Amino acid sequence: MRYKTAPIAVAAITVTLLLVTGCGSAPTRNHSDARAQLDVDSGQIDLPLEAYAMSEQEITLVSEANALLVARCMDASGREFPRAFQDWESASVFPDRRYGLWVMAEAEANGYEVPPPADAERVSAMEEQFDDDWWESVDRCFADTELLPLMGVNTDPLVTSPVDEGMRESFESLLTAQTFTDARNDWRACVEAEGVSWDPDATVLVPQVPAPGEEHIRVATIDVSCKQNLNTVQRLADFETRQQLAFIDQREAELREYRAAVDEVLAKARSVIAEGGASS
Known part of the structure; x- marks a missing residue:
């Protein structure tokens, strides 16, 4: 679900968890x-299982800490x-588009x-000015520094x-x-009534997206308007919420243990x- 600036958002260390299983099934x-909690202002769909993983803000916190650890290594040279x-x-x-674009403010501004991120271009421009020796030092520091693991949803491809x-x-x-x-059928009928074609190859509810421009924004606003009028995202998120609460009933001890590991990190x-980071 989430666009982080590489390579800070990639953790080098994973956490091995002791999986706790019982002899019988927990009651459901x-x-x-x-019902799911939707935050239109931040574009977030809050599903129950996400409470046991790092939030976007917590991922940013760990990414900042990892960047400071690398900075200390770089400062040594x-x-x-x-x-x-x-x-x-x-x-x-990062806006949550689990079922497709759904926030009108996003659609109108960016399609x-x-x-x-606001500061990404400035930092990237600074880094582009460094020579090959600097980049080699960065690679060495990432290899030699014990970074903190990112424990958000699907943030570690190896675990x-x-x-x-x-x-x-x-x-x-x-x-x-x-x-x-x-x-999907309700949404498809709605967008097609407005002259917008849906994308049959997409897993979620996405229309055929034109190139950036006025038509791009027009399609995005129609897409989101249909989802809002049909209460599409709430319907889908409510279904997943019920599924996840049943999963939590069965695996709560293991999930609590995982969250404890998150809090330690x-x-x-x-x-x-x-x-702080490097010495002055």
Whole structure:
């Protein structure tokens, strides 16, 4: 779900978890009335399992700490690492497009494009001025520095966390459910009535997207307007919420253990940030 500036957002270390399993199945509660929380202002779809993983803000915190650790390594060889001292406070939360574009403010401003973080271009321009020796030093520091793991949703391609597992299961269940078929058919009829073609090859609800420009924005606003009028995202997220709550009932001990590991990493990240980066 999420665009982070590489390579800071790639953790070099993974956490090995002790999986706790019981002899029997945990009781499943009735979650038929459960609803997902949608935050239109931030463009976030809050699903229950995400509470056990790092949030976008927490991922940014750990990324900042990792950048400072690399900066210390670079400082030891007399080199700077500008990325560590970028404006982390202004780092925007990547919009959640689990089912496609759904926030009108995004559609009207950028369509399907995602603007880079506010400080990204300035930092990239600074780094492009450095020579090959600097880049070799960066590579060495990343290899030699013990970085903190990112434990968000699907942030480590080498490790599948219990959160990743549950998020994948609920999404796969949604795609085969009548709820999804009905929501997609309703949305498709709506956009086609406005002269917009849907993309049959897309997994989620995405139209045929034109090149950036006025038509691009027009299609995006029609797409989002249909989703809003049909309550599409709420319907889909509610289904996944109920699926995930049942998963949590079965795996709660394991998920709590994972969250405890997340909190340990966050405590270390805060300590690194409090200590600061390279010496002046």
